[in-house]
Amino acid sequence: MKYLFIDSATTNLVVAIINDGKIAYIYDNNDNHDTSSKMMPVLALAFDKAGFKPQDIDKIFVVTGPGSFTGIRVGLTVAKTMAYSLNIPIVPISSLEVMASGNGGTALINARRGYVFAGTYDNDLNDIYPDSYVLMNDSLAKPYISYDNFDFETVKPNIDILKVIIKHENDKDVSPHTLKPNYLKLTEAEEKLKKHDRESK
Amino acid sequence: MYILAIESSCDETSVSVIKDGCEDVSTVILSQMNTHANYGGVVPEIASRMHVENITLVIDEALKKANMKMEDIDAIAVTYGPGLIGSLLVGLMAAKTLAFIYGKPLIPVHHIAGHIYANNLVKKLEFPLIALVVSGGHTELVYMKENYSFEKLGSTLDDAVGEAYDKVARVIGVPYPGGPIVDKLAFEGKDTYDLPLPLNDDSYNFSFSGLKSAVINLVHNEKQRGNEIIKENMAASFQNRVVQILVKKTMKALKDNNVKNLIVAGGVAANKGLRTALTEACNKANINLIIPEMKYCTDNAAMIGAAGYYAYKRGDIAGLDLNAKAVVSLK
Numbered sequence: 001m002k003y004l005f006i007d008s009a010t011t012n013l014v015v016a017i018i019n020d021g022k023i024a025y026i027y028d029n030n031d032n033h034d035t036s037s038k039m040m041p042v043l044a045l046a047f048d049k050a051g052f053k054p055q056d057i058d059k060i061f062v063v064t065g066p067g068s069f070t071g072i073r074v075g076l077t078v079a080k081t082m083a084y085s086l087n088i089p090i091v092p093i094s095s096l097e098v099m100a101s102g103n104g105g106t107a108l109i110n111a112r113r114g115y116v117f118a119g120t121y122d123n124d125l126n127d128i129y130p131d132s133y134v135l136m137n138d139s140l141a142k143p144y145i146s147y148d149n150f151d152f153e154t155v156k157p158n159i160d161i162l163k164v165i166i167k168h169e170n171d172k173d174v175s176p177h178t179l180k181p182n183y184l185k186l187t188e189a190e191e192k193l194k195k196h197d198r199e200s201k
Numbered sequence: 202m203y204i205l206a207i208e209s210s211c212d213e214t215s216v217s218v219i220k221d222g223c224e225d226v227s228t229v230i231l232s233q234m235n236t237h238a239n240y241g242g243v244v245p246e247i248a249s250r251m252h253v254e255n256i257t258l259v260i261d262e263a264l265k266k267a268n269m270k271m272e273d274i275d276a277i278a279v280t281y282g283p284g285l286i287g288s289l290l291v292g293l294m295a296a297k298t299l300a301f302i303y304g305k306p307l308i309p310v311h312h313i314a315g316h317i318y319a320n321n322l323v324k325k326l327e328f329p330l331i332a333l334v335v336s337g338g339h340t341e342l343v344y345m346k347e348n349y350s351f352e353k354l355g356s357t358l359d360d361a362v363g364e365a366y367d368k369v370a371r372v373i374g375v376p377y378p379g380g381p382i383v384d385k386l387a388f389e390g391k392d393t394y395d396l397p398l399p400l401n402d403d404s405y406n407f408s409f410s411g412l413k414s415a416v417i418n419l420v421h422n423e424k425q426r427g428n429e430i431i432k433e434n435m436a437a438s439f440q441n442r443v444v445q446i447l448v449k450k451t452m453k454a455l456k457d458n459n460v461k462n463l464i465v466a467g468g469v470a471a472n473k474g475l476r477t478a479l480t481e482a483c484n485k486a487n488i489n490l491i492i493p494e495m496k497y498c499t500d501n502a503a504m505i506g507a508a509g510y511y512a513y514k515r516g517d518i519a520g521l522d523l524n525a526k527a528v529v530s531l532k
Contacts, residue, residue: 040521077294
């Protein structure tokens, strides 16, 4: 079985092609700026290096969030379009789980204004504290893992894509048409409208 | 040549299959207007989110409607700008993915070129021509010597004409999107309010923010005096000024450049007041006027596929690193 893995939700861009349980090629660089320009050339390079065509892929694993809204949409649009046109299934993956995939721990993504996206996973990637949009506090389990700088010590993520794939290989797949991003946060306009509706009731 | 075109620059997700730049084989448009109406205008982050949820469904529907497969498509055209950056990116990434998977040329299309080429779906463009582009985001006069050659003569210095319509609508208590309703009200009212003719000079530029402010001040002053605004009359007075200046400068551009063909493009091309006044002026001056069908006035992918055909003929092929641009001029 040949799988494609895409994660463009954080500052670390990962594109991997997995062939029969082994990584055939992986792009894993903390350089995810200008994702919209970079994504397709990286993908083309990955297929080229792995020696496969998009038509060879059996399943796509894509990170649906949380993280950068634009980053999530870029990766997800590519995965959805590819899965739809090649008629293959998609499995959604959490960005925080990928970050914790090396040794487990609490993965943090800076969500600004004092908030973080946080999730705690054990070494077997069991979800100990579900992915949430929360005020940053110290009640979360250590060690903290993040690509972002915080005013306390964080460890740079040590990711293990194969571990993530094995964990989710038999997950129920999702139709590319219905697959949605997992932003974990409403837009400001929606929040204001909700607040307004609550107050007027 | 069959082009699959994608447009997602604002709040419409649209995909079309266009043959040879002039035949609309299939077009699907998914509008988010009802969602954004809750917020009184387009919310960019919500627009981006809805595009990503719907993009593959719209592609699928357009192909099914055309009774075609991706393998039957010769090239992919996509709007790369100008527009809302988050919205543009969804269409752009989908287009690049399809171009990559199927090894097809990727054609970058400027949104305004699209609006202009909406007219090519009605009747093949005849050159030289003047294009009046009027929408919620644009107000421009463009001279075209031949296919896919654009020379900007002038544009708005501030608000786009459609934007001014929506703002005036809000001030006189008409819900979003107010442009079409103001147009309708204008036909029920009389030009009774004293409003200025905006940027009434010899240039090809426009300015609508002063006119908009004049409406706001007038409404405010009348309220202070305890008088009710007569909506229909305010709409008529505002629309008359807008139409008068658009027609005046467009006719001047035609005369100065000795051009006999005029096309109108963009959402405001659906405005009845403008259509009527331009038709009259063109009849009088013996100008050949083309206005697209209502369905091609608002944002759609058919126009992108039409423009894409001529962009391709000119040699506009993009690499997989093509990026979206919120602001970009027509070249």
